[in-house]
Amino acid sequence: MEKKVVIYCSASKKIDPKFNAAAREVTRALHSLGYAIVSGGGAVGTMGAITDESIKCGGCHVAVLPSFMKGLENPGVSRVVWTETMSERKEKMREDTCAAIALPGGIGTLDELAETHTLRKLGRYKGDVYALNFDGFYNPLIELLDHFVATGMLEPKDRDLIKFPTTPEELISYFK
Ligand code: AMP
Numbered sequence: 001m002e003k004k005v006v007i008y009c010s011a012s013k014k015i016d017p018k019f020n021a022a023a024r025e026v027t028r029a030l031h032s033l034g035y036a037i038v039s040g041g042g043a044v045g046t047m048g049a050i051t052d053e054s055i056k057c058g059g060c061h062v063a064v065l066p067s068f069m070k071g072l073e074n075p076g077v078s079r080v081v082w083t084e085t086m087s088e089r090k091e092k093m094r095e096d097t098c099a100a101i102a103l104p105g106g107i108g109t110l111d112e113l114a115e116t117h118t119l120r121k122l123g124r125y126k127g128d129v130y131a132l133n134f135d136g137f138y139n140p141l142i143e144l145l146d147h148f149v150a151t152g153m154l155e156p157k158d159r160d161l162i163k164f165p166t167t168p169e170e171l172i173s174y175f176k
Contacts, residue, residue, distance in 0.1 A: 001097070001098040001126065001127065002036070002098060003033075003034055003036065003098065004062075004096055004097045005035050005038070005100070005101060006039070006093045006097045006100045006101070007026070007027075007050060007102075007103060008040070008100065008101070008103065008112040009040070009045070009102070009103040009104070010047070010103070010104065010105040010106055010109060011042050011045040011046075011047050011106075011108065012044075012046075012106060015045065018134075018135070019134065020045075020046050022103070022104075023046045023050050023053075023103050024049050024052075026101070026132070026168045027049075027050045027054055027057075028053060028057055029175075030059075030175060031054065031060075032057075036061070037060070037061045037062070038062045038064060038093050038097060039063060039064070039093070040064065040065065040093070041061075041064060041073050041077060042063075042069070042072050042073065043075075046103055046104070046105065047074075051063060051074035052074065052076075054077065055074070055076040062077070062080075063079070063080045064092045064093045065083070065089065067082045067084065070082075090111075094116060094119075098128070099128045099130065100113070100127055100130070101130045101132065102129075102131040102138075104134055104137040104138070110141075121158045129163070130164070130165060131164050132164075132165060132166075132171055133165065133166045134166065136166075142164060
């Protein structure tokens with residue numbers, strides 16, 4: 001597997017700046033360890049923060065967008081890949097990555113994380129899966145996964161396929 005990590009994150013412009021600061025920290029650290037980053041590549045929200053940070057530190061950043069989002073890409077990224085559909089986009093983003101990281105995000109991020117978790121569970125994705133539980137952001141998701149386990153809907157071993165580090169430093173420690 002390549003030293004390439006896919007990051008799922010928010011496209012919202014309305015979030016607390018602390019989330020984008022954490023995202024920039026993760027981006028810088030991954031590049032300094034020699035990882036390429038793949039993302040949704042948008043120019044706004046946390047996606048804008050991480051693409052801008054990659055450009056600033058000269059790291060390899062691949063933006064993957066569906067062609068109906070033409071014009072929304074961050075034009076400075078090293079590479080832009082266009083797909084036909086959102087499903088294809090998710091597949092392309094995951095391709096050849098050694099890990100998937102969900103930063104705090106909304107429904108789009110949750111969709112990407114849930115699909116990747118499911119594929120990992122089915123053995124169709126080999127990378128490690130993380131959700132950055134910054135400031136307890138993902139506590140409700142942890143509760144939901146525990147509920148799935150308690151009701152027999154999810155095996156504990158499959159719940160444990162997502163790791164929930166709580167700080168950028170803890171997340172990055174898995175990549176060293
Ligand atoms: P969310 O977590 O709901 O903010 O969704 C993140 C997802 O938003 C990404 O994976 C994209 O599918 C989508 N998205 C929405 N707006 C944009 C945008 N301006 N540029 C790129 N992707 C976007």
